[in-house]
Amino acid sequence: MSFNNKVVIVTGASSGIGAATSLMFAKEGADVAIVARTQAKLAAVAKNIQALGRRALVIQADLSKEADTATIISKTIQHFGKLDVLVNNAGMASQGCLLDGKALQAYDEVMKTNVRAVVQLTSLAAPYLIQTKGNVVNISSVAGLIPSKMTTLMFYAVSKVALGHFTRCAALELAPSGVRVNSVNPGPVENQFLTNNKLNVSDELKSNLSDYTALGYIAKDDEIGRVILFLASDKARSITGSTYVIDNGCLLK
Numbered sequence: 554m555s556f557n558n559k560v561v562i563v564t565g566a567s568s569g570i571g572a573a574t575s576l577m578f579a580k581e582g583a584d585v586a587i588v589a590r591t592q593a594k595l596a597a598v599a600k601n602i603q604a605l606g607r608r609a610l611v612i613q614a615d616l617s618k619e620a621d622t623a624t625i626i627s628k629t630i631q632h633f634g635k636l637d638v639l640v641n642n643a644g645m646a647s648q649g650c651l652l653d654g655k656a657l658q659a660y661d662e663v664m665k666t667n668v669r670a671v672v673q674l675t676s677l678a679a680p681y682l683i684q685t686k687g688n689v690v691n692i693s694s695v696a697g698l699i700p701s702k703m704t705t706l707m708f709y710a711v712s713k714v715a716l717g718h719f720t721r722c723a724a725l726e727l728a729p730s731g732v733r734v735n736s737v738n739p740g741p742v743e744n745q746f747l748t749n750n751k752l753n754v755s756d757e758l759k760s761n762l763s764d765y766t767a768l769g770y771i772a773k774d775d776e777i778g779r780v781i782l783f784l785a786s787d788k789a790r791s792i793t794g795s796t797y798v799i800d801n802g803c804l805l806k
């Protein structure tokens with residue numbers, strides 16, 4: 554799966570799936586524009602990319618802010634001259650449901666980062682992806698396929714459903730221009746997502762997450778990264794508008 558001299562943008566590259574995936578692209582020969590809010594964490598990822606002999610462009614941006622998001626594609630093109638792959642990985646969760654009075658607040662927060670920013674970035678990237686016959690990989694969740702059992706995460710789930718349908722609609726619009734758009738839908742992943750989002754989840758649930766999967770195993774960041782790289786590669790040239798589930802059989806339970 555060579556990405557030799559390809560240019561890839563990974564949002565949410567400061568930790569978890571995004572950080573691991575950025576390094577995996579660099580190992581396969583890509584130059585990577587890494588996007589997130591936390592400069593220090595991005596700098597560490599950039600150092601690791603450079604240690605692999607590839608170029609890294611750090612773009613500090615808050616994707617919930619339209620003005621920040623607006624600069625990401627132009628900075629990448631200015632620096633690298635082209636764009637081959639856009640990985641819309643950044644995501645957040647905010648708790649709120651119908652009966653706790655926080656529904657609209659949670660809805661607005663998650664939709665801004667998990668959906669609106671993806672629409673904005675994909676739209677700005679599309680003309681450059683058409684030039685390279687590139688592609689987009691969106692990181693959704695199994696929560697985009699079934700309602701979350703944690704009802705206070707309902708708007709996270711709603712945002713991932715919207716992302717799934719955006720993936721299919723974008724794939725249809727861009728297919729005549731030779732640009733593919735796919736989605737990866739992980740089940741629970743062994744990283745800091747719950748802690749980073751300050752989710753009110755009991756320690757018991759956190760330590761028993763594997764009980765929610767049929768295989769009794771929780772995926773690691775690089776296992777999600779492998780699916781992302783596959784979909785972004787020429788090996789997946791016949792795949793567009795698809796939803797790739799990697800959940801250790803979470804949906805079976």
Ligand SMILES: NC(=O)c1ccc[n+]([C@@H]2O[C@H](COP(=O)([O-])OP(=O)(O)OC[C@H]3O[C@@H](n4cnc5c(N)ncnc54)[C@H](OP(=O)(O)O)[C@@H]3O)[C@@H](O)[C@H]2O)c1
Pocket residue numbers: 564565566567568569570571588589590591592594614615616617642643644645666692693694695738739740741742743744745746747749750
């Ligand atoms: N972990 C799981 O169990 C799991 C399961 C299914 C799907 N997912 C999805 O996987 C994706 C990656 O999450 P992860 O698991 O790797 O968790 P993570 O370690 O918390 O990563 C989230 C990334 O998104 C960035 N981010 C969040 N809000 C942002 C904003 N407003 N502007 C810019 N960057 C922002 C964070 O960086 P900064 O904080 O530095 O900005 C971080 O790099 C998300 O879309 C998530 O919904 C995760």
